Amino acid sequence: MDNLLEVKNLKVEFELGAKAISAVNGVNLSIKSGEVVVLAGESGSGKTVTAMALTRILAPNARIKGGEIIFNGIDLLKSEERDLVKIRGKEIAYIFQEPTSFLNPVYAIGEQISEAIILHQGKSRKDALQEAAKLLESVKIKDPQRILESYPHQLSGGMNQRAFIAMSLACKPKLLIADEPTTSLDVTIETEILKLLMDLKRDFGFSLLFITHNLSIAKKIADRIYVMFRGEVVEEGTMQSIFVSPRHFHTRELIAAYEKIGKI
Amino acid sequence: MKNPYLITGVIIIGFLSLVAILAPFISPYDPAMIDQNSLLVGPSLKHLFGTDSLGRDLFSRIVYGSRISLSIGIIAVGISVSLGVFLGSLAGFYGKVIDTLIMRFVDIMLCFPTFFLILAVVAILEPSIFNIMIIIGLTSWMGSARLIRSEILSLKEREFIQAEKALGASNSRIIIRHLIPNAIGPVLVNATLGIAGAILLESGLSFLGLGVQPPVPSWGNILIESKATLGIAWWITVFPGFAILVTILGFYFIAEGLKKIIG
Numbered sequence: 001m002d003n004l005l006e007v008k009n010l011k012v013e014f015e016l017g018a019k020a021i022s023a024v025n026g027v028n029l030s031i032k033s034g035e036v037v038v039l040a041g042e043s044g045s046g047k048t049v050t051a052m053a054l055t056r057i058l059a060p061n062a063r064i065k066g067g068e069i070i071f072n073g074i075d076l077l078k079s080e081e082r083d084l085v086k087i088r089g090k091e092i093a094y095i096f097q098e099p100t101s102f103l104n105p106v107y108a109i110g111e112q113i114s115e116a117i118i119l120h121q122g123k124s125r126k127d128a129l130q131e132a133a134k135l136l137e138s139v140k141i142k143d144p145q146r147i148l149e150s151y152p153h154q155l156s157g158g159m160n161q162r163a164f165i166a167m168s169l170a171c172k173p174k175l176l177i178a179d180e181p182t183t184s185l186d187v188t189i190e191t192e193i194l195k196l197l198m199d200l201k202r203d204f205g206f207s208l209l210f211i212t213h214n215l216s217i218a219k220k221i222a223d224r225i226y227v228m229f230r231g232e233v234v235e236e237g238t239m240q241s242i243f244v245s246p247r248h249f250h251t252r253e254l255i256a257a258y259e260k261i262g263k264i
Numbered sequence: 265m266k267n268p269y270l271i272t273g274v275i276i277i278g279f280l281s282l283v284a285i286l287a288p289f290i291s292p293y294d295p296a297m298i299d300q301n302s303l304l305v306g307p308s309l310k311h312l313f314g315t316d317s318l319g320r321d322l323f324s325r326i327v328y329g330s331r332i333s334l335s336i337g338i339i340a341v342g343i344s345v346s347l348g349v350f351l352g353s354l355a356g357f358y359g360k361v362i363d364t365l366i367m368r369f370v371d372i373m374l375c376f377p378t379f380f381l382i383l384a385v386v387a388i389l390e391p392s393i394f395n396i397m398i399i400i401g402l403t404s405w406m407g408s409a410r411l412i413r414s415e416i417l418s419l420k421e422r423e424f425i426q427a428e429k430a431l432g433a434s435n436s437r438i439i440i441r442h443l444i445p446n447a448i449g450p451v452l453v454n455a456t457l458g459i460a461g462a463i464l465l466e467s468g469l470s471f472l473g474l475g476v477q478p479p480v481p482s483w484g485n486i487l488i489e490s491k492a493t494l495g496i497a498w499w500i501t502v503f504p505g506f507a508i509l510v511t512i513l514g515f516y517f518i519a520e521g522l523k524k525i526i527g
Contacts, residue, residue: 057429059421060359082434089432102427106445115441116431167431 003070004033004207005054005175010067012046012053020063023049025231027067031175036201036208038218040254041228047211050228051177055088072174090120093168097180099160103152109136109163110148116170135166138203140196158189165196169204176201177209182217194221215258219243227251270521276514284330291324296479304497314499316489322500325481326507332482333511336397336466337459343401345455348408349448353439355409356416367413370406378403379468386474393476396469400462407458408451415447449526456519460512467508483508 012024024046031037039047052058054069055076069076071092076084096102103112113135114128123131129148136144139162152160161181168176178197182190198221201208212218218225218239225242227235229250235242246252283290292312299319307314313322355366382399389395419425420443428442463483469475470484478485483504490500 052426055430057426085432085434087432088430094427094430096423096427098423102423104424104428104442104446115433119432119437164427 002032003030004035004072005029005031005209006068006070007050007054008068008070010050010053010069011065012049012058013063013065014059015061015063023062023231024053027228027231027233029226029233029236031207031209033174033207034205036210036221036223038222038225039209039211039228040213040215040218040225042213042250042254045228046231047228048179051094051179051209051211054177055092055094056084057088057094086120089116089168089173090171091173092175092177093171093173095161095164095168095176095178095181098157098184099164099181100152100155100157102164103160105152108149108151109155113148113163113167113170116167120171131170132166135170136163138169138200139163139166141166157185158193161185161189161193162196165193165200169200169206172204173206175209176206177211179211180213181210183212183214190217197221213254215254216261219258227254267521267524269517269524273514273517273519273521276510277518280330280334280511280514283327284334287327287331291321291327293321293324295320295324295328295481297321304493306497307499313503314497316486316500317493317497322486322503325486326483326504329481329483329486329504330507330511332393332476332480333463333466333484333508336393336400336482337463337511337515339397340400340404340462340466341455341458343398344403344405344458345408345451347401348405349412349444349451351405352409352412353416353444353447356413357420357435357439357443359417363413366409370409373403373406376403379465382465382469383472383474386469391469391474391477393480396466396475400465404458404462407454411450411454412444412447415450416443419443419446449522453519453522453526456515456522460515460519463508463511463515 007027007029010024010027011022013020013022027046027050029037039050041047049058049062053064056064064077067077071087076087103109110129110132113132114125117123117128117131118125133144133148136147141147141159141162147155147159147163155163182193185193194217197208210221222239224238225236226233227242227248227250229248234248235246235251242251243255246255297320299315301319302311302315303319304317305311305315311321311323313326315321316325351366355363381403385399386395425438425442428438466475466482467484467487470482471488473488475484476482486504487501490497494501
């Protein structure tokens with residue numbers, strides 16, 4: 001099977017005053033279509049920066065210093081902004097850590113979901129709202145009409161995350177990047193969201209790049225895993241190979257942390 | 265009554281707007297009609313606010329004057345807010361050179377003594393109502409620009425803007441649909457104060473004879489005519505002055521009420 005996404009030697013720096021700080025230093029990774037890949041590592045290891053660099057939505061002071069990001073045969077690092085705008089949200093979609101703060105507080109949920117549909121499919125507002133209601137049903141929300149008219153601050157984190165997932169899936173992306181989507185949610189909701197994501201992956205057929213520091217999540221969902229440490233991928237492999245014979249000490253640390261939680 | 269300021273303000277301004285719209289039906293006389301037989305008559309049932317030195321009915325003139333004052337206030341501020349929001353959001357969103365250029369331009373504009381700048385421009389151009397609206401608008405946008413810039417500077421770092429970018433929204437869409445609606449609150453408060461300021465400015469200009477030209481009545485130019493007869497006809501000073509006071513108070517109340525809603 002061909003790679004849907006292939007990242008070669010990606011380097012990202014942040015400019016802080018006159019200094020440049022390296023955040024991602026030569027990352028290689030690949031995702032096949034339909035695959036679930038986990039990007040694991042401690043805070044500050046460059047997971048999120050890598051994910052944001054994929055469609056170049058990094059902060060203005062970030063510089064991509066080199067590498068290639070080949071998506072569907074196109075190098076996104078060589079693409080123009082006006083072409084990237086068509087890929088973001090349509091081909092590659094994101095879900096984030098804090099759903100409530102990633103939703104615009106002045107618009108109702110329905111407006112925000114339909115925005116994605118209007119942007120990429122050129123549908124009318126009325127059609128888009130109908131589509132949004134269907135999407136909300138597909139993320140297992142029972143009363144879509146009420147949620148459509150609600151504002152983010154009126155809903156719980158778990159509900160907002162479902163709405164956000166619905167928004168991300170509005171254009172049936174080929175790749176969904178989930179950046180710690182369950183970290184801010186409690187454990188029961190976390191399980192529900194993970195299950196939902198896996199169900200949706202089966203229905204919609206996207207590839208999933210899942211970012212987490214929690215190996216217990218990784219173990220449940222991942223086909224393959226990359227472990228990042230200080231801006232570099234230090235280990236990669238299938239879930240099993242990593243758990244059975246971890247080579248890098250940071251991988252061992254993550255596994256130890258996971259087992260410690262298990263013992264409590 | 266959750267927000268007494270806002271309600272009071274809206275009632276006052278609503279009433280004044282009605283007066284302005286219905287001026288031809290409310291005023292008992294033609295505001296420009298000269299009556300040689302009743303010069304400087306005090307307030308009475310025939311002339312509610314009295315008459316001026318040419319025998320024109322003051323009540324009718326103030327009612328018609330409200331049209332000028334309110335429309336100058338609202339249109340001038342409309343121009344200044346549009347310009348300020350446009351330049352301020354560009355500066356805030358794009359930063360760097362664009363920000364520096366726009367904000368230094370704001371500093372330059374703020375350094376000018378606005379009133380004298382307006383006086384000079386009006387003296388060169390013709391002091392028509394239209395010109396006055398535009399000039400007031402073009403010299404009072406700096407406050408809105410600064411406000412919206414500072415709001416956008418902090419808003420653009422927020423997560424939902426990043427999410428919007430990830431969704432494939434273009435920069436202009438992010439600015440118009442997502443940043444400005446979140447940043448507009450303080451600007452609106454500022455704008456209501458700006459309307460009051462613009463009305464005062466027009467009155468000041470008219471008082472100096474460079475505003476709305478007679479015989480068209482504006483509150484400012486009624487006041488200037490009252491100067492000569494101040495000692496013998498108090499009503500020509502008091503009533504237009506009171507009209508200005510009430511209007512500005514109304515807009516201040518609205519601004520205060522809006523502040524409460526936003527804060």
